Amino acid sequence: MWTRWMHRALALAALADGSTSPNPLVGAVVLDASGQLVGEGFHARAGQPHAEVGALAQAGAAARGGTLVVTLEPCCHHGRTPPCSEAVIRAGLARVVIALEDPDPRVAGGGIAQLRDAGVEVITGVLRALAIEQNRAFLHRVQTGQPWGVLKWAMGVDGRTALANGASQWISGPPARAWVHQLRSQMDAVIVGGGTVRADDPLLTSRGRRQPEPLRVVLTRSLDLPAQAQLWDTSIAPTLVAHGPDRQDQALPDGAERVLLSPCNPTELMRALAQRGCNRVLWECGPELAALALRQGCIQEVAAVIAPKLMGGNPARTPLGHLGFTAMDQVLSAAASGVQALGDDWLIQLRLDG
Amino acid sequence: MWTRWMHRALALAALADGSTSPNPLVGAVVLDASGQLVGEGFHARAGQPHAEVGALAQAGAAARGGTLVVTLEPCCHHGRTPPCSEAVIRAGLARVVIALEDPDPRVAGGGIAQLRDAGVEVITGVLRALAIEQNRAFLHRVQTGQPWGVLKWAMGVDGRTALANGASQWISGPPARAWVHQLRSQMDAVIVGGGTVRADDPLLTSRGRRQPEPLRVVLTRSLDLPAQAQLWDTSIAPTLVAHGPDRQDQALPDGAERVLLSPCNPTELMRALAQRGCNRVLWECGPELAALALRQGCIQEVAAVIAPKLMGGNPARTPLGHLGFTAMDQVLSAAASGVQALGDDWLIQLRLDG
Numbered sequence: 140m141w142t143r144w145m146h147r148a149l150a151l152a153a154l155a156d157g158s159t160s161p162n163p164l165v166g167a168v169v170l171d172a173s174g175q176l177v178g179e180g181f182h183a184r185a186g187q188p189h190a191e192v193g194a195l196a197q198a199g200a201a202a203r204g205g206t207l208v209v210t211l212e213p214c215c216h217h218g219r220t221p222p223c224s225e226a227v228i229r230a231g232l233a234r235v236v237i238a239l240e241d242p243d244p245r246v247a248g249g250g251i252a253q254l255r256d257a258g259v260e261v262i263t264g265v266l267r268a269l270a271i272e273q274n275r276a277f278l279h280r281v282q283t284g285q286p287w288g289v290l291k292w293a294m295g296v297d298g299r300t301a302l303a304n305g306a307s308q309w310i311s312g313p314p315a316r317a318w319v320h321q322l323r324s325q326m327d328a329v330i331v332g333g334g335t336v337r338a339d340d341p342l343l344t345s346r347g348r349r350q351p352e353p354l355r356v357v358l359t360r361s362l363d364l365p366a367q368a369q370l371w372d373t374s375i376a377p378t379l380v381a382h383g384p385d386r387q388d389q390a391l392p393d394g395a396e397r398v399l400l401s402p403c404n405p406t407e408l409m410r411a412l413a414q415r416g417c418n419r420v421l422w423e424c425g426p427e428l429a430a431l432a433l434r435q436g437c438i439q440e441v442a443a444v445i446a447p448k449l450m451g452g453n454p455a456r457t458p459l460g461h462l463g464f465t466a467m468d469q470v471l472s473a474a475a476s477g478v479q480a481l482g483d484d485w486l487i488q489l490r491l492d493g
Numbered sequence: 494m495w496t497r498w499m500h501r502a503l504a505l506a507a508l509a510d511g512s513t514s515p516n517p518l519v520g521a522v523v524l525d526a527s528g529q530l531v532g533e534g535f536h537a538r539a540g541q542p543h544a545e546v547g548a549l550a551q552a553g554a555a556a557r558g559g560t561l562v563v564t565l566e567p568c569c570h571h572g573r574t575p576p577c578s579e580a581v582i583r584a585g586l587a588r589v590v591i592a593l594e595d596p597d598p599r600v601a602g603g604g605i606a607q608l609r610d611a612g613v614e615v616i617t618g619v620l621r622a623l624a625i626e627q628n629r630a631f632l633h634r635v636q637t638g639q640p641w642g643v644l645k646w647a648m649g650v651d652g653r654t655a656l657a658n659g660a661s662q663w664i665s666g667p668p669a670r671a672w673v674h675q676l677r678s679q680m681d682a683v684i685v686g687g688g689t690v691r692a693d694d695p696l697l698t699s700r701g702r703r704q705p706e707p708l709r710v711v712l713t714r715s716l717d718l719p720a721q722a723q724l725w726d727t728s729i730a731p732t733l734v735a736h737g738p739d740r741q742d743q744a745l746p747d748g749a750e751r752v753l754l755s756p757c758n759p760t761e762l763m764r765a766l767a768q769r770g771c772n773r774v775l776w777e778c779g780p781e782l783a784a785l786a787l788r789q790g791c792i793q794e795v796a797a798v799i800a801p802k803l804m805g806g807n808p809a810r811t812p813l814g815h816l817g818f819t820a821m822d823q824v825l826s827a828a829a830s831g832v833q834a835l836g837d838d839w840l841i842q843l844r845l846d847g
Contacts, residue, residue: 295824296797296841297813298652304819430806441803443650447827447843449795451816452784459651462805465658470649473801478832478839485832485841487650489801 141236144168144176144208145266149238149273151181151190152210156273157325157349158184161416163241163277165190165211169197172204172233185416189214191223195230203231210270212241212263215250224253234260238270242281276419279439285409286417290429291322291442292458293484299450300426300458305338307456314482315444322442324348327417328379330408332428333359342369343423344376352376353421356412357395358428360403362386371395381408405432430460433471441473441489444481495590498522498530498562499620503592503627505535505544506564510627511679511703512538515770517595517631519544519565523551526558526587539770543568545577549584557585564624566595566617569604578607588614592624596635630773633793639763640771644783645676645796646812647838653804654780654812659692661810665798668836676796678702681771682733684762686782687713696723697777698730706730707775710766711749712782714757716740725749735762759786784814787825795827795843798835 152166159165159182167190169178178201180193188196191213195202207213213223213235227235235254240263241247254261271278276287293311294300301307309316323329324345335341336357343355355370355378362382370378373394380395383403391397400407405428412420422432432438443458464470473489480486506520513519513536521544523532532555534547542550545567549556561567567577567589581589589608594617595601608615625632630641647665648654655661663670677683678699689695690711697709709724709732716736724732727748734749737757745751754761759782766774776786786792797812818824827843834840 294652296795296843298648298811299813302818302821302824303815306819306821308821310821426806433803433805441650445799445841447830447841449787449813449816449825449843449845451787451818451824452780452811452814457652457806457811459653459803460806461657462803464656464805465660467656467660467662467664470656470805471803473837476801476837478834480832483827483830487799487801487839489650489803491803 141208141262141265144170145210145236145238147179148208148210149266149269151179152273154181155183157419160327160418161185161280163211163274165209167191167194167207167209169194169202170206170208171198171201177201177205186219189220189223192220192226195226198230204233206234206236207232208236210238211274212237212239212246212248213250213254214241214243214246215253216245222250224250227254228257228259232259234262236262236265238264238266239274242278280413280418285406285413285437286327286420287440288409288420288422288432288438289322289326289440289442290422290432290438291319291444292423292429293444293446294458295446295448295450297449297451298457299452301456302450303452305456307339310446310448310450311444311484312446312482315446315484315486318481318486319444320344320346320348323353323421326353326419326421328354328356328412328420330356330358330420330422330424332424333357333361333364334425335423336364336368336370340365340368341423342375354379354415354417356381356408358403358405358408358424362389362391364392366392368392381411404435405437406435409437426457427460429458430462433459434462439491441491443487443489445485445487447483495562495616495619498524499564499590499592502562502564503620503623505533506627508535509537511773514681514772515539515634517565517628519563521545521548521561521563523548523556524560524562525552525555528560531555531559540573543574543577546574546580549580552584558587560588560590561586562590564592565628566591566593566600566602567604567608568595568597568600569607570599578604581608582611582613586613588616590616590619592618592620593628596632634767634772639760639767639791640681640774641794642763642774642776642786642792643676643680643794643796644776644786644792645673645798646777646783647798647800648812649800649802649804651803651805652811653806655810656804657806659810661693664800664802664804665838666800666836669798669800669838669840672835672840673798674698674700674702677707677775680707680773680775682708682710682766682774684710684712684774684776684778686778687711687715687718688779689777690718690722690724694719694722695777696729708733708769708771710735710762712757712759712762712778716743716745718746720746722746735765758789759791760789763791780811781814783812784816787813788816793845795845797841799839799841801837
């Protein structure tokens with residue numbers, strides 16, 4: 140009975156995908172006492188009204204005796220906006236239908252308890268699996284203290300990500316490159332290592348698809364970075380240089396912010412980015428840093444763009460450095476995966492186990 | 494008007510795919526004077542009747558005044574069987590519809606000329622592109638003196654074909670491995686290098702899907718081969734060891750046949766296999782031999798099985814050795830390509846340019 144409206148609420152929530160960090164995606168619909176749709180809302184951005192508030196405002200007096208269908212448990216704490224549980228009670232709703240309990244320790248069932256205490260009927264778990272999938276980045280960050288990591292690379296069918304001399308522009312075609320810009324627009328940060336800055340001088344933006352652009356991050360133990368690079372033009376997008384304690388006196392190009400990691404590794408970078416409110420980050424780094432991020436559990440999804448090309452061999456670059464496996468039953472395998480065409484190229488996506 | 498029957502003739506021809514070498518695939522239908530189907534035939538195997546002969550035998554007297562629809566120009570030479578052009582004329586057909594002229598220098602329009610000289614109407618080029626595609630291996634062998642080469646490998650999404658210690662069983666799942674057995678059943682020969690024999694001790698058969706099994710070929714400059722190997726059991730399938738002139742005094746395990754190549758390289762092997770009547774061969778070799786075969790133009794198609802796994806890095810094996818490219822516009826790119834699922838794995842197939 141409620142799944143139809145929960146699908147609608149999930150679709151509303153998805154409108155802000157990539158824009159709500161550190162908050163979750165939330166969508167809500169309000170039905171009046173006769174079951175007619177009278178209000179819709181979604182959470183657009185941190186600091187802006189929660190989904191329930193927008194939907195209730197639209198519904199007005201028609202909400203009285205009605206039903207709120209919402210993808211996440213209404214909050215019960217004073218954050219940048221007042222608690223939604225109170226707004227729901229004040230609106231006189233008879234019933235609240237929830238997909239997923241909020242794992243935020245400041246909520247964690249408290250919103251549901253407040254509603255029930257006030258005599259509101261609460262139904263939970265409607266389309267729960269879809270709601271978990273939609274908010275997997277937020278949930279992962281709340282549960283682990285680290286953003287959800289996506290590792291992306293482009294390669295020929297023979298598994299090469301550059302020629303022996305480093306040439307790699309362009310392996311994939313315009314549709315695949317546009318897809319990568321779209322992918323970046325869903326990210327709070329895009330991460331490379333110093334080697335990628337030196338070799339490719341990347342821009343790393345969504346080409347305007349996201350405003351503000353995702354934070355561009357360089358993880359570099361050595362701080363051996365070129366004086367001139369597209370990343371230093373921070374009028375386009377912010378840039379953060381993450382380095383270790385032995386380099387803290389070394390100067391950086393103007394514009395770039397810096398963060399000290401101790402030790403300087405992917406896990407510490409993930410903690411630092413989570414503290415800055417990043418729910419989801421994209422790794423576009425070289426093979427050694429990618430392998431290290433995988434080994435440290437910083438990668439939850441892989442997006443491999445495969446071009447119908449043969450690039451050839453040693454010593455050309457490959458996607459991943461050594462992972463230390465000695466038997467085929469140890470290798471990282473996908474819990475779920477899929478393929479789609481991007482122009483002449485293909486995109487294979489893996490969701491990693493565990 | 495004739496395309497419907499030519500599709501039927503092409504479907505008949507395809508029934509023998511992989512079994513007719515060194516001959517082409519040919520299918521034929523006979524229609525009587527009123528256009529009714531009265532005979533069907535296909536060429537099953539070298540030494541057995543040509544497609545036209547079977548179809549005409551089935552049609553009997555009903556062929557008189559009728560039409561033969563055949564995928565390849567009828568032969569006009571005495572081979573292991575008498576010329577089909579004469580049989581067609583003798584049957585009293587009014588018309589012959591042909592998809593493709595036979596490029597065999599012993600035919601090459603001669604069959605068509607004989608028919609026209611005898612007063613038979615000849616229509617050519619019906620579904621010609623499909624006929625070329627169906628017989629691409631035969632046509633390539635006739636035109637170049639070398640079999641059509643297919644290069645196959647299995648790898649993780651990160652482009653690795655083995656772990657650093659050489660472990661590779663199994664990268665792909667049972668459906669993909671069954672597909673490889675099926676692929677071998679369409680091949681006249683399956684080629685590996687000595688390194689693959691030493692590392693994997695492969696069986697290289699179609700698991701009974703082809704009778705006889707394809708010829709198993711080891712291309713080895715060094716003749717450094719293990720004394721015990723599955724390839725030496727030639728009761729299952731024949732095995733040919735191809736080596737260079739400096740090893741001709743070296744003994745081989747019992748059972749294996751040998752061929753001397755001078756020089757010992759992929760091109761010379763292709764010439765030797767073409768002379769043995771191979772139209773189509775499968776390369777299942779390691780990266781260095783694969784790269785050499787590519788560089789020498791011995792590969793026309795690539796079949797890459799991609800498993801949803803991350804295997805990790807240097808020094809793990811990759812599909813292809815060095816191809817010598819220094820700019821992205823030099824790399825081998827596909828004229829046509831496609832992807833399909835094989836269980837949890839994917840199959841990407843490339844047809845190479847030129």
